[in-house]
Amino acid sequence: MAEAITLENFNQSSSKPPILNSPRSLLACKRQGIQPQELIIKNFEEIKQMYKDKQLDKSLLELNYNHHESRRQEKLQICLQERTRIIENGISQESQYKNSKTQQGSQSIYGGNSSVIENEKKQLDKIKMKQQKEMEQMMEHELKMQQIREENEQKAREEKKREIEKQKELEIKRKQEEEIKKQMEFFRKQKQEKYELELKKKVEKDEEKQRQKAIQEQQKRIEKEKEFQLKEQEAKQKQIEFQQQIEKNLQQQQLIAQQRENIMKQKEIIRIQVTFKKEKKKQQQQIAEVKRLLQEQKLEQVKEKNDIELLKIRQNYEQKQKQNEEKKKIFEQERKVHLEQVKQQQEASAAQIKEIIANAAAQEQQKKIEFLEKIKKAEEKKNKQKLKRKKNNKNYYIQKKKRKKKGYMLNKIMKIR
Numbered sequence: 001m002a003e004a005i006t007l008e009n010f011n012q013s014s015s016k017p018p019i020l021n022s023p024r025s026l027l028a029c030k031r032q033g034i035q036p037q038e039l040i041i042k043n044f045e046e047i048k049q050m051y052k053d054k055q056l057d058k059s060l061l062e063l064n065y066n067h068h069e070s071r072r073q074e075k076l077q078i079c080l081q082e083r084t085r086i087i088e089n090g091i092s093q094e095s096q097y098k099n100s101k102t103q104q105g106s107q108s109i110y111g112g113n114s115s116v117i118e119n120e121k122k123q124l125d126k127i128k129m130k131q132q133k134e135m136e137q138m139m140e141h142e143l144k145m146q147q148i149r150e151e152n153e154q155k156a157r158e159e160k161k162r163e164i165e166k167q168k169e170l171e172i173k174r175k176q177e178e179e180i181k182k183q184m185e186f187f188r189k190q191k192q193e194k195y196e197l198e199l200k201k202k203v204e205k206d207e208e209k210q211r212q213k214a215i216q217e218q219q220k221r222i223e224k225e226k227e228f229q230l231k232e233q234e235a236k237q238k239q240i241e242f243q244q245q246i247e248k249n250l251q252q253q254q255l256i257a258q259q260r261e262n263i264m265k266q267k268e269i270i271r272i273q274v275t276f277k278k279e280k281k282k283q284q285q286q287i288a289e290v291k292r293l294l295q296e297q298k299l300e301q302v303k304e305k306n307d308i309e310l311l312k313i314r315q316n317y318e319q320k321q322k323q324n325e326e327k328k329k330i331f332e333q334e335r336k337v338h339l340e341q342v343k344q345q346q347e348a349s350a351a352q353i354k355e356i357i358a359n360a361a362a363q364e365q366q367k368k369i370e371f372l373e374k375i376k377k378a379e380e381k382k383n384k385q386k387l388k389r390k391k392n393n394k395n396y397y398i399q400k401k402k403r404k405k406k407g408y409m410l411n412k413i414m415k416i417r
Helices: 023-032 044-050 058-087 094-108 114-277 280-344 352-417
Strands: none
Touching: 023 058, 023 114, 044 058, 058 114, 114 280, 114 352, 280 352
16 A cells, blocks of 8 residues: 655655645645645746746846745645644544545535535635735735845946946046057157167177177187197107107117127137136137137027017117108198188187197107117116026036046046056
8 A cells, every 4th residue: 555645755846646645634735725736846947937027137036936935835834733733633534534525515415504614614714814915925025026126227227337437437548548558659669769779889899899809810820820830840850859869879779789799709708718728728729619609609699689679679660650650641631620620610729739749749758668668678688698698608618627527537547447
């Protein structure tokens, strides 16, 4: 069985029938002269449709909406109070409904009795009073709405008047601003012309400064070129002097080596002669001759070896000189390219050229030091070989003397036997 729809649980937002089906709720609405449709909430669109001819704004629509909603709430409370009284009086829904039907039937058949007619009359009077009250409220609401509309119209007229005055003020202000703008434009043009004239003078002055600066830079480049050429000639002269000094040092080293070799030969011969002086003259001559030949042969070998080493050193020096010449040619080419770049870039590069010359001089100095070290090592090696040779000769003579002494002793022993 479906639940009864009463004033307490009906859907206040839906007008779909049945809105109410509870006998007590229907009886309460009937006694108060209120239709169930009047208890349904009306939305803004429905309020707007009710007053569509009056073209109300949003604020007035909200006012009407609030008015209808408050009236609906009042009607709902009246019906609920009436339903409560019906329940308190002990009239059940079913008996009340049957009594109502019986009274209606008796009225239609017999013309009604006086008590029922009296009740109906009271209800009609009550409904009329209620409608009268609602009409008064509607009139009051309408008057209030009319007053609001008049106030809004008055506000609109005042707003329009203020807008016209504001437009006039804006027009006056605009004209004043245009006049000020014209004056400012005139002053700006004067200032611009003055600035352009000063700028033109400044540009001409800067151009003159640039021209003078270019002339000075050109003179500086010419002076630096002359200075570079002079330094280059000095470097060439120093290179020639350095080569001559190297040649001279080589010759001196060769002469000193030859003198040392001759002195060593003489000392060796004297030492050999002194060592074998006590021996027999014939044996001394033979041994001295053999030793001399051997010594000459060894000295010749040493000399050849030294000559080969000196030749290698000289060849290395000449090869390095060729390399230096090639480097010099490359340096000349690089210098020409560098000078061309200096002309194009209008910048001085004397510092870079000085650095290149300094590096070249440092390389030559390093090569010179290396060459002198090689000569020194060759001398040391030669001296070591001579000392070794001298030591070997001394050992040879000692061994030979021992063998000779041993042979002499053997001969003596043989004679004794």
